Amino acid sequence: MxxxxxxxWFNWPGGDAVIGPRLAEIGRAADEAGFASIWVMDHFYQMEMAGGPDEPMLEGYSALSYLAAVxxxxxxxxxxxxxxxxxxxxLIKAATTLDVLSGGRAYLGLGAGWYEREARGLGFPFPPTKxxxxxxxxxxxxxxxxxxxxREPFTSAHYQLAEPIVNPMPLSRPHPPIMIGGMGERKTLRLVAQYADACNLFARAGVDTLRQKLDVLRAHCDDLGRDYDAIEKTTLDSVNLAPGAQTAADVIAKCRELAALGVSHAIFNMPNAQDIAPLETFGREIIPAVAEF
Known part of the structure; x- marks a missing residue:
């Protein structure tokens, strides 16, 4: 695994002036610890449940390009x-540029979008879910x-591209992995089966729900003739490695449960990543242990 x-989160002690150097410090520490991937949300406002627009939020692809350099x-x-x-x-041009500048290390993470306040606030269209x-x-x-x-024209109901040229091409082969986030059984997981290289599910939903979602994904793959095992199964969860909270053993046990379901890439956020010590704990204790799963 x-x-x-x-x-x-980017509301680190020291205010806006420390966001850049602190992000670089976290990126380097995560690299040294052996994290397989680093992710940012693609929001322009912080989410309501995390403080809303009064909290800082970085534009995703700018932040990732910065992380690529460190x-x-x-x-x-x-x-x-x-x-x-x-x-x-x-978006494809941005993801390709990230892949080229990072030496072939980009994912293209996609979803249908949900944060209406953010869209309305900044003037993005927010059509109905369908x-x-x-x-x-x-x-x-x-x-x-x-x-x-x-390079021939691409025409669909919403998009018309006369010359869809991308040059340079991505270094990842055959292309940067496409990840779709979400757990909707009828639409989201069907799109994963048809188009994606990876899915992302919420680990906090629990083992039984995750098993159900993966069973649905497998059924979609069977219907479409897609190899279920070719799709990377990832999860997102939160962990707080701090005295009186969670321990490395807790995280390892959680990863063992996920691995038993077929999850091969467990992604975690943590409220104290900026302290660096939790990242070092992952590198010293957790990442080597779960590599065996």
């Missing part, structure tokens, strides 16, 4: 980009089109 790090090994991605936030041609999922599927089709090197 691989371990990833998500960074959803790390050498972890893959980098957004967890995940709402399809409404960027025209798909621009339309956002239609846009997501067209985005996925376009990613495969462009990363296959096809």
């Amino acid at each position: 691989k371990i990833g790090l998500q960074l959803p 790390t050498t090994r972890p893959r980098l991605g957004t967890l995940v980009t709402g399809v409404i936030y960027r025209h798909p041609g621009l 339309e956002r999922f239609a846009m997501l599927e067209e985005m996925l089709q376009l990613a495969h089109h462009m990363w296959a090197g096809r």
Whole structure:
């Protein structure tokens, strides 16, 4: 099993002036500890449950490009980009640029988007759910089109690209892994089976729910003739490695449960990542232990 790090908070002691150097310090520490991936949310406002717009939030691809320059090994991605936030041609170009500049370490994380206040606040379109999922599927089709090197026009219900050229092409082969985040059984997991290289599920839903979602994904794969085992199963969870909270043994036990379900990449965020010590604990105790799962 691989371990990833998500960074959803930037309200670190010292204020806005320390965000850049502290992010670099965290990135280097995560690299040294052996984290397989580093992720940021692709939001422009902090989420309501984490303090809302009064808390700092970085633009995702700028932050990932910065992390690419201070790390050498972890893959980098957004967890995940709402399809409404960027025209798909621009998004594919941004993900390709990240892949090239990082030496082939990008993921393309995608979802239908959900944060209406953020969209309305900054003037992004926020169509109904059904339309956002239609846009997501067209985005996925376009990613495969462009990363296959096809330059003929791409036309769909929402997007028209006369010359969908991407140059340079990504270094990842055949292309940066496409991850879809979400647990919807009828739409999201069907899109994973049809178009994606990885899925991301919420570990806090519990073992029984995760098993159900993976069974649904397997059924979609069977219907579409897709190899279920070819899809990377990832999860997102929170952990607080601090006195009186959780321990390394707790995290290892959780990872063992996830591995038994077929999860091969467990991603964690933590409220005290900026203290660096929790990252070092992962590198010293957790990452070597779960590598055996």
